[in-house]
Amino acid sequence: MDNLESIQNNVLNIMEEAQKNYLWSSGNKRLNTWHVSDFVSECLRKTQYSKTHPTKFDPSKASVFWLGHVIHNALPLAKLNEVTMCYNIQTELGMTAQEVAQRPLDELANVITGTLDDLIPLGNGEWCIADKKTYKKFFRNAKNADSDPSYRLQLDIYRVLLKATLGIDAKYGCLLYLDKSDNMSPTPVAFDLAPIEETNAKMRFILKELQSGDATANPCWLCNGANKKKAIYCDYKDICLQEKPEAHPPQEEELKVTISKE
Ligand code: SF4
Numbered sequence: 001m002d003n004l005e006s007i008q009n010n011v012l013n014i015m016e017e018a019q020k021n022y023l024w025s026s027g028n029k030r031l032n033t034w035h036v037s038d039f040v041s042e043c044l045r046k047t048q049y050s051k052t053h054p055t056k057f058d059p060s061k062a063s064v065f066w067l068g069h070v071i072h073n074a075l076p077l078a079k080l081n082e083v084t085m086c087y088n089i090q091t092e093l094g095m096t097a098q099e100v101a102q103r104p105l106d107e108l109a110n111v112i113t114g115t116l117d118d119l120i121p122l123g124n125g126e127w128c129i130a131d132k133k134t135y136k137k138f139f140r141n142a143k144n145a146d147s148d149p150s151y152r153l154q155l156d157i158y159r160v161l162l163k164a165t166l167g168i169d170a171k172y173g174c175l176l177y178l179d180k181s182d183n184m185s186p187t188p189v190a191f192d193l194a195p196i197e198e199t200n201a202k203m204r205f206i207l208k209e210l211q212s213g214d215a216t217a218n219p220c221w222l223c224n225g226a227n228k229k230k231a232i233y234c235d236y237k238d239i240c241l242q243e244k245p246e247a248h249p250p251q252e253e254e255l256k257v258t259i260s261k262e
Pocket of ligand 1: 219224240
């Protein structure tokens with residue numbers, strides 16, 4: 001029995017090693033700029049902490065990233081897929097990844113990088129930016145055009161970057177939700193993307209917040225357990241409670257009303 005157990009452990013170790021190797025070999029070098037994911041967090045203070053207090057990669061999350069990579073690699077939806085775009089928010093000019101890599105760090109303070117999944121031609125010169133999102137239906141609400149505003153903002157930002165880098169104006173976005181709890185059953189949700197100027201203004205505002213060094217704390221499902229798993233998704237809660245106690249008032253106790261009978 002011991003022997004069988006050791007075989008099982010051996011196979012498991014080999015699999016985990018293969019997942020890690022796949023991840024490291026398929027990961028492009030991350031550019032030293034802001035990333036679109038920094039801008040779409042529901043709490044910008046969490047983004048700020050991720051820069052000032054970077055955490056080590058958690059090996060227990062390797063399989064989640066591995067699955068994401070596998071799906072993206074195996075499911076291209078258009079000829080133009082995995083398009084990396086760089087953009088200077090102040091000058092509103094696009095840059096190539098090569099240009100960014102050659103610039104000194106202090107010139108990259110206003111630059112943001114994003115990689116869109118798929119750019120789908122719709123005919124008549126119209127384009128749609130598509131992005132795949134895995135989720136578990138059990139833990140997430142039904143999908144509709146208003147769910148996940150941060151995902152929508154992500155695609156709005158891609159529209160800005162795409163226009164500045166490739167000169168293509170994609171007016172439409174589509175989130176392709178894949179349900180991990182149901183054989184990756186797909187739910188596409190299409191919507192109009194926000195006007196470029198409107199998103200530009202939003203990006204300038206977010207950049208200012210992040211560069212202030214005192215970004216607004218927004219206690220939300222990331223740190224207050226108000227999610228179906230009742231989990232804490234912010235690694236910086238302790239620091240935040242210390243630095244911004246006013247943002248985390250103690251939960252008001254339910255008022256106990258005693259009705260006296262007359
Ligand atoms: S604890 Fe909450 S408010 Fe503070 S950084 Fe994290 S998510 Fe934001």
